[in-house]
Amino acid sequence: MSTPSYEYPFRIGEVIESDTNEFTTQCYELYGAPSLGTLVKAGETEPVYGVVSYSHTSGLDPTRRPIARGEGLASEDLVYDENPQLNRLLTTNFKTTIVGFKFSSQITTYLPPRPPRIHSFVSQCENTEILTFAKSLDFMSSILGANLPQSDDVAAAFIRYACQALPEETELRVESAKRLASLLGNDTRRLEGILRRIPND
C-alpha cells in the first residue's frame, strides 16, 4: 500500500518520538508502516537501527474520532476513494525497538549512546545490514526481555523477515532458532511457541 517517494525510494517516515529503548516514526503514507519485525534505520550518516515492534493508525486530531462512512458502498476501497480527505486526517505511526547503531562505518548490535533525533529520516535497510543483525541476534534478549504482549511475535517476525530477505543464507533459519534456544534455555515452552511462528517457506 505504501508508495515511497520517487526521489528517496527507501524512505518511510520521520522520527516523532524517541527514547533510549525505542523511537516512534510517523509514516509519510497512510498505512505505510513496514511489517512487524522489519529492520529500519533512523538518521543519515550514523544511523540508529531498530526492529518494528508496534504500529498503529489513528486520527491526527485526538479530539476527532473517525466515524463509519461505508454504509451502502460496495467495497472498502470505495470508502477511501469517496473520502480523499481521510489520507490527510488519518496517520500511521510505528514503534521501533532500538537494536544497534552505526559508528565509524561499523555496525554495533547494542544500544546507541543517544537515541535518534526527532525528524530523523527513517528508511529501509540494505541486505548487508540485515545480515549483520540476523547473524548476531544479540538484540533478541532486549526484545524478549521487554515483555510486551507482542514480544514473541516480533522475535519470530524478525527471523521470518531476515530469511525472506536473505534467501541465499540457507542455514539462517536453523542457526537463528539455535540462538533463540540458547537465549531461552530455561523456557522451552516459550521457545517452542516462537519457533512455531517461523514456518519453513
Add this chain to the structure above:
Amino acid sequence: MTEVSKIGVVVAGSLGEGVKVRLNGTTSVEDIKVGSNVVIQGQENRFFGVVTDIALESSDPSLQFNLPDVSDRFIRDALSGTSAYGAITVEPMLTIGIDQYSDATGPMPSKTIPTHFSEVLEATEDDINSVFGSEADGGFWIGSPLDMEAKLCLDLDEMVKRSNGVFGKSGTGKTFLTRLLLIGILQSGKASNLIFDMHNEYGWKGTSESNYDVKGLKQLFGSKVSVFSMDSESAQRRGFIPDHVVSFGYSDITPEDIQLLRETLDLTSVAADAAYSLEAHFGPKRWFRAFIGMSGEATNELASEINVNSSALAALRRRLERLTRFDFVSNDNVEDSAEMILQRLNSGQHVVLEFGKHGNNPTAYMLVANILTRRIYDRYQRQKELAMGDKLAEPPNLVITIEEAHRFLSSSMSGQTIFGTIAREMRKYNVTLLVVDQRPSDIDEEVMSQIGTKVSCLLDSGRDVDSVLSGVSGNRKLRGVLARLESRQQALIFGHSVPMPVVVRTRDYGSAKSYSELGDVGGVNGDSSKALEDLFGPS
C-alpha cells in the same frame, strides 16, 4: 586420523570426579564411547584423558515434563545442542606439557585439571604415540584405542620386570591376548618364556573362537621355541613331534606338592601334613617311593612310629596312589626334565609345556607346574646369588605363564606354593609370572596387589571386577569401562607398562598379514612368504 576434531568445552568438574565437558552442537553423544581417549587443551598444559561417563543434559529442568513437539524437525534441531545437549565426564589422566622442558620428561600423571572452557579434542594418532610410545621406541604394538587406527604400544621393559595378569571371563580372548603378549616378549628378547600350556593352545597351534586354526609360537618362531609335551600321543594326533616328552620320578615329588594338591586330592590338613613327617622319616627324595610301596599293615605301624593318625595316613596313601597312575610319573630313574627345560631357558630359548590329555586334570596340571617351577626357581635363586650383582652372570629374565592361576594363588594356597613366592618376591630373582585367569577374585589379594600390569577382558561378576581394580586410582569410574567392554577383542590395560589405563581393541591375530608382522623376522619361519605358503599353499 590427521584432522583434529573439537568435541566440546570444559564447563565444570573436579580432580576427584573428573571434568565435565559440554559437547558442541555438532557432536552427537552417540559418536562418543566410554573408554575412548580425548585431549583437553588447557591454558598451560595439554591433558590426556579418558571418557568415563556420558550424559544427556538440559538447561531447562522442565523439559522432560513438558515435552516440546519433537516430531517437528526444526524444533528438534533448534533444541538439540542448545537447550538439550550431551555432556561427557573426562578423567584427566596425564599432563603433556607444551614447553620444551616437558618434552623431555614425557607425560606426567595429572595433578590438576584444565581451566573452564578449555577445548576438548579427539585424541589423534600423534597424541597416542606421544603418550604410549611407538614401535620405534621399542614398544610392543598390542592393539588400537577405541575408534582409532593408531598403534597403542606396551612398554615391555617395564612389563617383564614384574608379574602381570590377563583376566577375563571364558571366551573373551584371554588366550589370544596372552599369545600376543608372549609373542611381544619373544620378539623383543627381553625375557625367556616358560608356558604351562594347559589346553595346548600356545605351542604348535591354537584355535580361534570362530574355530579356525591359528599358528602357535613354534610355527611362528621355529627353533627359538621348544615344545615339551606331557602327552606325546596327543601331540602326534595334532600333527607335530614335540621336542621332548616330560616325565618325572617319584623322587621329584615333595610334601609341598601334596599341600598344593590338598583340595584336588580331597585330603584333610592332617593327612596332607603327614607328608612332612614322612619326608622327615624316610628322607627327602625317598619318602614317596618308600611310602607308596608299603602294605596296609606297614602303614599302620608307620603311623604309630611317626605319631600320625593311622586313618589319615591310610587316606594319604590311597590318594597318593592316584599320582602313580599318571603316565608321566614313574618309579624309574628318568631323565631330569626340569633340568632340560632349564638348559633351554638358559640358552635363551622359550619353552612351551603342553599338557595334552592331562590339561583337563587339575591334579596333574598343578603337580607338574609346581614341581617344575620350584626347581626352576631354586636354580634361578642360586644363579642370581652366585652372580652377586654381576649383571653379565645373572640369569636371563624368565616369565612363567600359568593358566587357571587361582588354583595356585588362592588365599589358602598362595602362602605355600612357589607361585605365591614368585608373585610376592617379584623380580628379585629375575623370575616373574604371567597369570591368566577367569576368576581373579579367587586369587589372593596380596598377590593381586603385586601384579604390575593387568590386562582385563570383559568381567561380569562384581567380585572379579573389584579384585582386578583394587588399588587403582579412579577405580569406580573404570568399573563402568570394564563392565562395558565388548566380549571379544577388547581389553582394559592398566599398570606399569602403560602410563594410564586404556581400552584397546587387540590387534589382529590369525591372518597371513598378522603372522608376517608378528613372526620372527630373522628366524627359521620368519619369511613371510613362507608363512603365506604355509597358510594357503604354494602360489
